[in-house]
Amino acid sequence: MAYQPLPFRAVAANVLLAVEHGQSLSQCLPPALNDLAPEQRPQLQAICYGTCRWFHRLEGELNQRLKKPLRKPDRVIHHLMLVALFQLRFSEQATYAVLNETVEACRALDKPHLTGLVNGVLRAAEREGAPQPSDDSSQYSHPAWMVEKLRHNWPNDWQSILEANNTQAPMTLRVNALRFNRDEYLNLLADAGVGAKATRFAPLGIQLDHPVPVDRLPWFEDGAVSVQDEAAQLCTTLLDLQPGQRVLDACAAPGGKTCAILEACAGLAEVIAIDESEARLPRVQENLDRLDLVATLVQADAADIEQWWDGQAFDRILLDVPCSATGVIRRHPDIKLLRRESDIVPLASIQLGLLDAMWSILKPGGRLVYATCSVFPQENHRIIQRFLKHQEQAHLIKIEADWGQDMNAGRSLLPDPDSHDGFFYAVLEKPEA
Ligand SMILES: C[S@@+](CC[C@H](N)C(=O)[O-])C[C@H]1O[C@@H](n2cnc3c(N)ncnc32)[C@H](O)[C@@H]1O
Known part of the structure; x- marks a missing residue:
């Protein structure tokens, strides 16, 4: 029998299932897109991003409509119904097409025994309209723990952060x-x-x-x-780069900031860009090549300095640590499904470990810029405060800027629907010996 490609809604349901199992959209979407006809690709992309963005709202509705959860082997049909609800609630797709083609997709996924259920749920959804969200998790379409953490950390801004996260970021x-x-x-x-x-x-x-x-x-x-987002661009001003300096970009891939550093100051002595990810490091080289820039690339755990450091200290270090990425949810809505509350403490410990290690290879008189794309204080100013407690000679430079808000130890930007992402910066200087 001739090979029948899956309908794109069925492909979308499989992609969402992969995200539920821990893969990011940037990992599982490209192969799925390749399997589709070119004219269907933008639609698949929009559906996968949109369903992740509105996942918790849609799931709230679906759970109300299902008498009992589907069995584990049928979980893909749960995602198929979320995709259809996304289209009913948030797209211009004609209702009959959504209903008919979702039932088709259910059959194509080899679940003919569930077509009646899918049809019934979607017909009721169409007839009855969207229900009132039953809690803040559905209302703002974020996991409950994130809503709570943001409410606790940002009592005046949590709703605007959640709303900004549901918008589409500018280019x-x-x-x-x-x-x-x-x-x-x-x-x-x-x-x-x-x-x-x-x-x-x-x-x-x-x-x-x-x-x-x-x-x-x-x-x-x-x-x-x-x-490159506007907030990410702010790092070069904070680094205060001067010709002749030796600069380290400690967590560099895909190289957006490495390239910004090289463009910001001609005549730097050397820029070393480290990343521990073998898969991501080539992206730095691609960006350097396109921009005709030169840096020394190293694949290593930056904190393991024995492994890669040649003993020459750095004038400037950019430490753009791995983080929860909760400042860039509007660009990566799958973060809502991938991140767990229990990730934050281990991340904070990696961040502090990296900061301690980078501090040890900063020249006296040198400057280190700590950056995250997180909005959680645990990964931001509290890391700096913890660091300053045990590195008493470190000098915290107050960032005087018209962007963001002063956190006493660094500055936070919250995601702005009209402009930049959520970000955090702190500037530290090592006194002359
Ligand atoms: C926030 S991203 C960096 C983004 C990059 N600075 C840019 O502007 O394009 C964090 C990076 O840190 C890398 N990473 C995580 N742990 C690391 C470690 N211990 N040493 C070096 N790189 C690490 C990850 O692979 C990831 O590429």
Whole structure:
């Protein structure tokens, strides 16, 4: 029999099942996209991102509609119904197409005994409309623990953080200052018919009115610009780079900030970019190549300095630690499904361990910038406070800026629906010997 590709809703249900089993969308979506006809790919991508974004809201509704949960081997059909509910509630798809094609997809997934259930649930959903969310987890479509933690940590901002996380992030560029200034590139974009404006805080940032494929960006392949959020761009100003300095980017992949460092200051003595991930490190090289920049790449656990360090201390260290990524949920809505509350304490311990290790290889008089894309104080200013308790000679530099809010030990940016992601920065200096 000829090979029948799965309908895209069935593919989406399988992708969501993989996310439930711990894979990120960036891991499991690309192979699924490759299996589909090119014209169906944007739709699959939109459905997978959208269903993750609204997962907890949709799941609240589905659980109300099911008399009892599906058996474990039928779990994929649970996800198939979430996909259909996402389309009913959040897309312009015609209802009859959603209903009929979801039942088809159920059959294609080899679950013909469940077509009646799927049909009944979706018909009731269509007839009755969306129910009132029964709690804040469904209302804001986040896991309950995240809602609680944000409410506790950000009593005045938790709702706006949750709402911002459910929006679609803008596409933001960093102009390569070695090639163009920002006004020149804004003019090139205008000539190419791409609407854009200068970012408010990052001096080289440009925010597009609408996301576009990078091949619509003038001179992209020649290194004129990179795609990078405005908050992530702020690291170079904080590093206060000067020619002749030896710089370490300790958690570098995919290299957005490594490249920003090299573009921000011509004449650095050397930039070393470390990442422990063998899979991610080549992405740094790809970015360097496109931008025609040079750095020394090392695959290692940065904290294991015996393994990779040559004994020469660094003038500047950027430590962009692995974190919960709760500041970038709008770009990676699968984080809502992947992250567990129990991840935070081990992450904080890795972050503090990395900070201690990097401090030991910073030159006297040198500067270290600690960064996360988290909004949880446990990974942010509390790490800095814990560090300062046992490194009493470390000097915390107060960040004077018009962005974010002062946390006493560093500055936090919360995700802004109109501009930047959620981020945290702290600047530490080592006194001269
Ligand atoms: C937040 S991402 C870095 C993003 C990067 N700085 C950029 O701007 O493109 C954190 C990175 O740290 C890496 N990582 C995690 N633990 C590490 C360790 N112990 N040593 C080195 N890299 C590590 C991860 O593989 C991941 O690529």
